Amino acid sequence: MLTKIAPKPLRWQRAQSSPLTRQIDVFTAAGQFMFYLWADRLFQNNSPYTRSVRAEWLLKTLLNLGPTFIKIGQALSTRADILPLEYVNELQKLQDKVPEFNAEEAIALIESELGKEIYALYRDFDHFPIAAASLGQVHKARLHTGEDVVVKVQRPGLQKLFDLDVKAIYKIMRFCQRYLPWTRKYNLDALYNEFFTILYQEIDYIQEGKNAERFANNFRGYPGIMVPKVYWRYTSKKVLTVEYLPGIKVDDRQSLEAKGIDLKRLNQLGISCYLKQLLQDGFFQADPHPGNMAVNADGSLIFYDFGMMAEVKSLAKEQMIRTFFGVLRKDSDEVLETLILMGLIEPVPDMMPVRRMVAFLLEKFTEKPIDFQAFNEIKDELYLMFEQQPFRLPGQMMFILKALTTLDGIARTLDPQYNPVACAKPFVKSLTTVSQKERGNLVGELAKQARNYVRFKLQQPSRAEVLIRHLEKRIEDGELQVRVRTIESDRALKRINMAVKTLIYACLTGFVFLSGAVLLIGGYQGGAIAAFSLSALGSWFLVQSLFNLWTREKLDRLTEK
Template structure:
């Protein structure tokens, strides 16, 4: 109980009760040791609860069930972790992907009350029809079909009453638990769980704001070409607030309903190529992507147009990340594992490149697996996902947006291959790779980049004396702080220990040889055929120890 009381968190009654619920659920499913590591409360019934963990379920299955029982925030956190194969083992990723973000529907009266509160008038003054049964009921929002005054068919997404408070309490607790994990566990420090939770909490806060979701939908729609085979529904801003989102209703067949699409006469190979090409272009050219591409969020209209809905989860790639992922795509298309390995090292911010050649070999094995037509269809997503797992052994810390896009790409590829199993992924990816190469070597772009770099260098040169003075002032005042990687310190200490031991042994060998030489010269001690026995033993001992030391140095490769 001492560890729990030491947590720097506001101990409201709600927080304390929730901490107890988390501890009980963890213990019930056999994770009492994790609760102990985090300093959670230890009620007397914990031992009994811990014994109830099902022995028939695997560890990943128990983790999934525990998160499901803890409610919407933890379900979404588990789903978020399933996009991080660089942090989470494969068997856990596969299990966390099964988490269902579904809840029983909120009664219609409560939904209509939220609409009236947000729009400032009763729902029947805005909508001439409003379906009582929702078409979706997720953890944050509930979606109903409706018809505006004037006959426009729309869908209305309404935030669940009280869900914002529940999520904010849970994200506060997750933040404190992440901080505890970094203080108290090696795995918490290794994976930087505070940064992961902070990123998750920020994303979840955005998903609570339906105005932001509407703006994202507008952003995607404005980036479409006039003749684009993709459609984004129109947002009705007069009937949209942070808790209510009203968009056009677009009728279509879910993209996962392959038989229904075939029966309707759709060209499935064209749909598959269009979907993959659109996602690659949006991410690598425009720098944004729909980060929740499950089958319910993509439909096909009667004329074959693809419709994307639900922009609550959107990813953005900055120029550097876009460039590095673009390098991975280019490396995949041309079949160059070294290009992919270098891009991975850049994405993972790995500055020690001693393992790059080994990583290239690992990527090469993935190429051979996924480029061999007799084994499987080439998959850019699977190669990138496998390479992402491989780079973590070199201390990589992959940005969340990068890992999220790679996971999104895997999902999109899966949908495309269900539509058209013979899809040639490299062929579809090649036009995007060519576009990236042309963009990279565009003279205007090179000039702009050189201009920016020159301006940055000039600014840094002008600021250097002042920054150096501030650094020296901090050092003189004792205010200078340095972050030390303990793992590197331990490795350095081990290396210094080896050097010191070898130096001591070398000095002892030298001293033994010198003493033996003096004994030979002076003739001290007993002799055998005129050879001083002590001197001969000294020479032999020195020779054997010296030879062993030399062999050890040669084997280490540091000669």
């Protein structure tokens, strides 16, 4: 008789002995991955095969590190415009192929939480989960009243694991702030607090049920949005029972087309839905990856997971409204001002490169897909921004940007010719018909901005007038004058400075190494070990300096093309 062998548990699923063990796991994984990337870049080993090997290693490592890091991988899996294809293909497996845990453990937890035997609660209960996620898994069941439901069960020991991750990541954050000065300009404390606040909310299924009902109320009467009903009698802090609503995975383009779903309309529905969440409701799903959304046979969008929800503060919402309509009007000054007020851009002495880049993006890509080759037109501005680093990520904006970039990745998967402005038009149109009674302060601001946008489109100047104004603007900004500052000279001086620093590191490292060799020959082993240790440290700084010099030269050559 054959016996089914249980899969070997992942490292995070085993008993953790101490926070130190977890910290070692996290530091080791991060250090190993950075070393791989550094070595591949140093030896120019960047073939598709190498990337596939690294991506497979990263997938296994994230799975071994557990839920916190799986969440990070899930967010990255939709960014085909940022990561190489090999990484995207591997990380997509995190969306719905996270290893399941034993059904007996799930049943034991349900019975413990709800206080009854499994078949006293449900008429039928499928022992095989229909999906496994980073924080739990889902089983199909049927109530004694006949309704089909899904039962979401939390992974055993999740609270303890989160407590360990809080400490491990806090240590990494403190290490970065102490030894990597360039990380201090990013508000890591706010990001850390915001991330773990929402992550702890995700493991409270009672709160998730309340979130689902609030979300459903916000979209009551809104066509094309479906939210599963919560069955509170069969719900606790670690068990959630909701209505069974099957659908096609939202990024499965082939299946959607086979069912005759209009992908452009689906993108419009998704974009308009999120604009309503962000700009109107101020309450949005912060984790819209493909495993959390599906499409019904009639083209309706189904939302499944309401654990990671976030609220938009009133001030941020008002600024986002201004930014949104500034983008529609291609008003670079308005967009830049609101981005500064939201803390996404820090004012720097020379704002011209940032201003030009914002205007360039609004002009080129609000009505057509991004073409990265077009960035050659502003390569000098990109170089200066690389030097100044004016961009920031405030804690309250982290999940807004994460949700928007994830949604943008899904939209581009469904339609490579995806147009954000066109997709937003149904939302704008709905705002222009808001009645006087429905208007609060922010809704009134939305309606006002929408009407101003319609008025702007009707009064839009001719192309000749636009070209003349653009020419005047360039003359005012000094873009048609000879620049006083010679950028090429600045670059050359910086390269010389870095080369001198590299030469000093090489000389010191070589001198200390030779001293160690002399001490070793003379029988002074203690001194030799100390010298070799210093030489190893010097080698690290030397390699780092060489890499920085190489990066600088590559960047300079790129901008000179």
